[in-house]
Every structure is written in structure tokens, then in C-alpha cells.
Amino acid sequence: MRKKIIAGNWKMNLTGAAATDLIEAIKREVADVDKVEVVVCPPFTELKAAAAACAGSNVMLGAQNVHWESAGAFTGEISAAMLQAAGVKYVIIGHSERRQYFGETDETVNKRLKAALAAGLIPIVCVGETLEERDAGRMEDVVVRQTKTGLADIGAELSKVVIAYEPVWAIGTGRTATPAQAQEVHALIRRTLAEMSDGDVANGIQIQYGGSMKPDNAKELLSQPDIDGGLIGGAALKAESFAAIVKAGV
Numbered sequence: 001m002r003k004k005i006i007a008g009n010w011k012m013n014l015t016g017a018a019a020t021d022l023i024e025a026i027k028r029e030v031a032d033v034d035k036v037e038v039v040v041c042p043p044f045t046e047l048k049a050a051a052a053a054c055a056g057s058n059v060m061l062g063a064q065n066v067h068w069e070s071a072g073a074f075t076g077e078i079s080a081a082m083l084q085a086a087g088v089k090y091v092i093i094g095h096s097e098r099r100q101y102f103g104e105t106d107e108t109v110n111k112r113l114k115a116a117l118a119a120g121l122i123p124i125v126c127v128g129e130t131l132e133e134r135d136a137g138r139m140e141d142v143v144v145r146q147t148k149t150g151l152a153d154i155g156a157e158l159s160k161v162v163i164a165y166e167p168v169w170a171i172g173t174g175r176t177a178t179p180a181q182a183q184e185v186h187a188l189i190r191r192t193l194a195e196m197s198d199g200d201v202a203n204g205i206q207i208q209y210g211g212s213m214k215p216d217n218a219k220e221l222l223s224q225p226d227i228d229g230g231l232i233g234g235a236a237l238k239a240e241s242f243a244a245i246v247k248a249g250v
């Protein structure tokens with residue numbers, strides 16, 4: 001039985017009291033929830049304060065990226081050890097905005113993934129096709145390639161990874177994949193994971209859906225057999241909508 005995981009990707013939003021107030025409000029809203037893992041992923045500059053706000057609660061802390069080297073001359077980058085020292089448990093890797101704007105590739109995703117696992121962080125690896133790729137009939141090829149290459153060569157550690165299927169055309173657009181469309185791709189990802197390991201490992205891996213998930217569509221998406229949670233952008237910036245999505249997963 002896979003526990004559902006709802007993670008809020010705050011992207012480049014919120015500072016200071018706005019960030020900690022949001023965490024405090026989420027904590028109040030989800031205090032009684034134990035069937036769903038709740039995660040917030042603020043920007044790097046807010047991680048320490050967020051860790052203090054999350055301490056002792058059922059709200060876990062995540063980051064939005066990690067570099068593959070442990071230290072050195074990599075201006076602007078953050079290592080897995082730094083995230084760990086800041087109190088981080090999860091880290092998003094290979095978000096489509098990183099792929100689209102910052103040159104992220106399946107190969108760099110794989111390097112970041114290995115660094116995160118080595119430091120004991122739980123990676124949330126994002127995969128998903130663009131509209132152009134879907135319209136050209138290439139969705140399956142793209143998602144399978146991203147899954148196989150991004151998650152290559154990690155052996156038994158595969159069981160520790162969370163995957164987020166995020167069709168790029170649904171991110172921040174208000175256009176959500178239908179539950180049937182999302183389920184089809186989640187099942188494809190799980191079959192791919194089974195080929196990479198075995199059925200038992202693949203059946204234990206949490207696969208989140210991301211892309212304009214909102215309180216009014218969360219329940220139907222989360223009730224699909226292979227959808228094990230959500231990676232939430234816009235709706236994660238308000239405690240009420242984020243908590244409503246969490247509760248839809250209970």
C-alpha cells in the first residue's frame with residue numbers, strides 16, 4: 001500500500017513571514033492528517049526558517065534543486081550536504097522549468113539524483129512531455145526515456161525515489177490532464193520501473209501527478225490506481241487550497 005504524498009513546489013515565491021506564516025497555516029490545517037505525507041518546498045533562502053517552522057510537525061521540508069558535487073567552485077549551486085544541514089528531507093530534481101530554462105538534461109538529472117541519494121535525501125524526480133511532443137505522438141518515448149536515463153544505474157536505491165509525472169502543457173496553464181490521461185502515463189511509468197527493477201519495487205514507488213492540480217480536481221486524480229499524490233505549484237501558495245488537496249488524498 002503506497003502512502004500518498006502531496007508536495008508544494010513554491011518555486012521562486014515567498015520570503016520571511018509570508019513563508020513561515022504559510023507553513024504555520026498549513027500545519028494547523030493538516031494537523032490531523034496522518035495518511036498523507038505533506039511536503040513544502042520553499043526557495044533555498046527560506047529553508048532554515050522553514051525547517052524551524054516544520055519541526056515537530058507532520059509537514060516535511062523539501063528543496064527545489066541540488067547540485068551533484070559535494071563542494072567547490074560551483075557559484076550559485078547548493079550541495080546535498082548543505083540541504084541536509086538545513087533540515088531538508090526531500091528534493092525536487094529535473095522540474096520541467098529547470099529543463100526548459102536552465103539546460104537540465106536527463107544526464108544532469110541522473111547526477112543530481114545520485115548525489116541526493118548518497119546524502120540520504122529523498123528525490124522527487126520530475127518527468128513529462130511537452131504539448132509538441134504529445135501532439136507528435138512522442139509522449140511515450142519521452143516519458144520512458146526520461147525515466148530510464150534519469151533514474152539509471154542506482155540499483156536498489158530505486159525504491160527510495162519518488163517520481164512526479166508532470167505534463168509540461170498542464171503546468172501553470174490551468175489545463176489539467178484528465179484522470180484517464182494521467183493514469184495511462186502513470187501506469188506506463190510503473191511498467192518502465194518494473195523493467196528497470198522488478199514488479200515489487202515498481203509497485204512500491206510513489207508516482208505523483210503534477211500540472212494544475214486544484215481542490216476541485218484533486219480527488220478524481222488521486223483516486224486513480226497509479227496516482228500516489230501530487231506535486232502542486234500555484235495551489236500550494238495558499239494554505240486553504242493546499243490543505244484541501246492534501247485532504248482529497250486521505
Ligand code: PEP
Nearest residue numbers: 171172210211212233234
Ligand atoms: C509544478 O510546477 O510542479 C506544478 C505542478 O505547477 P502548477 O500546479 O501551478 O501547474
